[in-house]
Amino acid sequence: MSDAQALQSSARADSADAELLVVHEATQWLSHLNDPDTVIGRMLRLLSQITGLNRGRVVLPDASGEFMEIRYAYGLSSDERERGRYRVGEGVTGRVMRTGQVAVVQDIDEEPVYLTRAVERDTLPPETVAFLAVPILNEDQPMGVLGAHRIRERHRPLHRDITLLRIMAALIARVLKVDDLIREQTAALAEENESLREALSSNQEARHGILGESPALRQAFRQTLHVSPTQATVLLNGESGTGKERFARMVHLTSPRCDGPFIAINCAAIPDALLESELFGHEKGAFTGAVSAKKGSVELASGGTLFLDEIGDLAFDLQSKLLHVLEKQTIHRVGGTKDVPVDVRIIAATHKNLQEAVNQGRFRIDLFYRLNVFPIHLPALRERDGDVKLLARHFLQVASQEFDRNATFETGVLDRLAAYNWPGNIRQLENVIKRAVLVAQNGWITVADIELILTHESHVTDHLEAGGRPDPSASTPGPGDPAGMGAGNTGPDHAPSSSPGSSPGSPHGQPPGRAYRWVREDEADALLAALEATGGNKTQAASRLGMTTRQFRYRLDKLGLHGG
Numbered sequence: 129m130s131d132a133q134a135l136q137s138s139a140r141a142d143s144a145d146a147e148l149l150v151v152h153e154a155t156q157w158l159s160h161l162n163d164p165d166t167v168i169g170r171m172l173r174l175l176s177q178i179t180g181l182n183r184g185r186v187v188l189p190d191a192s193g194e195f196m197e198i199r200y201a202y203g204l205s206s207d208e209r210e211r212g213r214y215r216v217g218e219g220v221t222g223r224v225m226r227t228g229q230v231a232v233v234q235d236i237d238e239e240p241v242y243l244t245r246a247v248e249r250d251t252l253p254p255e256t257v258a259f260l261a262v263p264i265l266n267e268d269q270p271m272g273v274l275g276a277h278r279i280r281e282r283h284r285p286l287h288r289d290i291t292l293l294r295i296m297a298a299l300i301a302r303v304l305k306v307d308d309l310i311r312e313q314t315a316a317l318a319e320e321n322e323s324l325r326e327a328l329s330s331n332q333e334a335r336h337g338i339l340g341e342s343p344a345l346r347q348a349f350r351q352t353l354h355v356s357p358t359q360a361t362v363l364l365n366g367e368s369g370t371g372k373e374r375f376a377r378m379v380h381l382t383s384p385r386c387d388g389p390f391i392a393i394n395c396a397a398i399p400d401a402l403l404e405s406e407l408f409g410h411e412k413g414a415f416t417g418a419v420s421a422k423k424g425s426v427e428l429a430s431g432g433t434l435f436l437d438e439i440g441d442l443a444f445d446l447q448s449k450l451l452h453v454l455e456k457q458t459i460h461r462v463g464g465t466k467d468v469p470v471d472v473r474i475i476a477a478t479h480k481n482l483q484e485a486v487n488q489g490r491f492r493i494d495l496f497y498r499l500n501v502f503p504i505h506l507p508a509l510r511e512r513d514g515d516v517k518l519l520a521r522h523f524l525q526v527a528s529q530e531f532d533r534n535a536t537f538e539t540g541v542l543d544r545l546a547a548y549n550w551p552g553n554i555r556q557l558e559n560v561i562k563r564a565v566l567v568a569q570n571g572w573i574t575v576a577d578i579e580l581i582l583t584h585e586s587h588v589t590d591h592l593e594a595g596g597r598p599d600p601s602a603s604t605p606g607p608g609d610p611a612g613m614g615a616g617n618t619g620p621d622h623a624p625s626s627s628p629g630s631s632p633g634s635p636h637g638q639p640p641g642r643a644y645r646w647v648r649e650d651e652a653d654a655l656l657a658a659l660e661a662t663g664g665n666k667t668q669a670a671s672r673l674g675m676t677t678r679q680f681r682y683r684l685d686k687l688g689l690h691g692g
């Protein structure tokens with residue numbers, strides 16, 4: 129039966145019929161339990177329209193449990209609803225909530241406990257008005273109050289109205305209980321959903337070898353996932369060893385170009401004269417030694433992604449040529465006469481403040497704008513709250529497997545590691561853990577082992593600082609990579625003489641803004657011992673010392689050792 133039909137019927141109904149009608153209708157709506165606004169709203173409307181119990185309201189405790197507020201009502205304005213706020217125990221409604229007993233106020237004008245707070249007296253009929261309030265009970269405990277006004281001079285006996293209100297309160301209790309249950313379950317599902325989403329996203333991070341829970345890292349991760357599906361050029365900025373290449377690979381692997389090539393070039397590692405042909409290729413006979421034509425990295429990366437590390441070190445004339453690639457998607461091979469079309473996405477990285485390099489006239493502003501379309505800052509390890517311990521545990525596991533050891537951190541080691549400043553960031557931490565695994569006695573990495581390694585690290589730092597350094601424009605506040613024996617930047621990849629950014633004023637002819645670790649005489653023993661232990665296998669010996677084979681060879685060479 130519709131509400132309108134119910135109303136028509138009410139005109140004919142005597143008082144008993146009216147009660148039955150209300151109860152019958154109310155139970156019909158219980159199938160809409162998941163919508164308490166509608167169900168309770170309709171119940172209150174029926175009470176008013178059929179039985180004359182007016183301005184019905186359901187008053188429930190708020191989140192504090194100390195106050196009650198009108199949550200559902202019929203015939204009250206929004207102002208009146210808002211005013212209907214009572215402390216538990218206060219007024220008639222508050223008392224019903226506290227005692228769990230029915231309250232009958234025969235004449236609201238005569239009852240001092242009645243507050244006249246929600247509905248002002250002059251908005252009510254002039255004749256005597258009664259107020260009835262019944263508890264809404266959940267297993268005998270009041271969970272709220274149902275109240276309504278009643279004109280006292282009427283034919284329906286009071287006790288029948290009270291009974292009707294009690295029945296309605298019982299039905300409302302059901303509705304509210306189900307609503308609570310739905311809310312609880314929805315919150316639990318939302319929480320589960322959130323943790324699944326988190327797990328999924330950290331799985332994705334793990335899949336790309338990027339570990340870390342710190343907000344700073346997760347922000348960089350989110351930005352990366354946001355930009356990767358597009359074709360936008362990305363500029364990664366962060367100190368050495370913060371994972372710029374890792375992130376560049378992730379952009380590629382999560383982009384539509386993932387099936388194409390990923391080519392990485394370190395602009396600081398290749399002399400200017402070679403870098404042009406390395407990037408753009410050359411034609412046969414373009415220069416002495418160009419015995420055949422060769423494609424450059426930009427061409428080789430066509431259909432995929434080109435990662436240009438240390439872009440701040442790119443020589444000025446090459447900056448123009450790179451700009452040309454970005455603008456025209458064509459390249460010009462050295463010694464060539466025609467433009468070759470390419471389809472490449474560029475990701476650049478720098479540890480320098482490029483904006484400052486632009487201000488100082490060392491970097492083209494137009495190229496800067498082209499590259500800086502979507503900058504992502506990779507936080508230094510010391511800015512990644514909690515990540516040192518997480519990464520240390522990870523590298524311990526990796527190094528233990530690599531060196532076939534079963535190493536464990538002694539208590540206190542993780543705290544010591546977390547307190548260190550890590551100027552060489554994740555690469556430095558990785559190398560420190562490798563070395564710790566190698567020196568560990570009986571499988572225990574002690575605080576003393578770590579102290580020793582970190583002291584060595586600090587000496588390297590001091591050495592670098594004493595040797596002069598950082599370009600004030602560098603974003604790196606400390607030495608770029610004092611990562612000790614295995615420092616990734618040491619060696620031919622970063623040979624000072626090969627840097628196009630070398631400045632005559634920089635110490636040892638190092639490129640500005642980057643600190644390099646020099647090969648130390650006292651490393652000779654360690655190199656030879658590693659060689660001996662691995663039967664002369666340089667790859668394994670390098671790995672024992674946490675270096676690449678190239679770095680290992682470079683050191684042997686510099687120290688005049690030939691290692692068999």
Ligand SMILES: Nc1ncnc2c1ncn2[C@@H]1O[C@H](COP(=O)(O)OP(=O)(O)OP(=O)(O)O)[C@@H](O)[C@H]1O
Nearest residue numbers: 337338339340367368369370371372373374554555
């Ligand atoms: N979030 C990470 N989780 C685990 N390993 C990481 C993470 N970030 C970087 N690494 C590791 O740290 C080392 C340095 O990373 P990467 O070479 O990407 O740094 P980079 O910023 O490009 O350094 P550089 O500027 O010196 O080239 C690598 O061995 C890399 O695998």
